[in-house]
């Protein structure tokens with residue numbers, strides 16, 4: 001963590017402890033670096049899943065689901081739809097909760113522990129022509145059958161775990 005000074009009193013005695021909080025030994029100031037909520041869409045169309053090619057770090061060039069961080073005051077269900085609109089210019093009409101998994105997201109030398117909520121949308125006949133990508137977020141889009149996916153193509157481990165839940169769900173149907 002690139003923090004050195006207490007933001008309350010300015011002394012250089014801040015410690016990061018229990019994996020989640022900063023404490024100032026001089027003035028007792030506490031700041032909780034809590035888990036951040038994120039939401040991603042598992043969009044299935046004709047047996048394939050929709051991935052974006054990440055346009056920025058972390059994991060630039062690797063595959064991710066449309067999604068992102070939940071804003072203050074926002075529901076995860078609304079965040080995932082907003083992120084779909086922002087990243088691919090398209091959003092599903094309905095979503096169902098699939099699973100949640102922890103993830104780690106490093107940005108600007110700060111490690112964020114997240115809890116990623118995944119929602120499933122099943123849509124027939126979707127194609128790249130339905131999307132309008134934000135080039136700042138998505139360098140491209142890929143339709144991939146989950147069985148053809150290699151784990152090292154994925155930006156985040158939570159995505160792999162969510163896809164495993166999706167595949168287990170398919171076997172029950």
Ligand SMILES: [Zn+2]
Pocket residue numbers: 006007008009010011024025026027028029
């Ligand atoms: Zn202090």
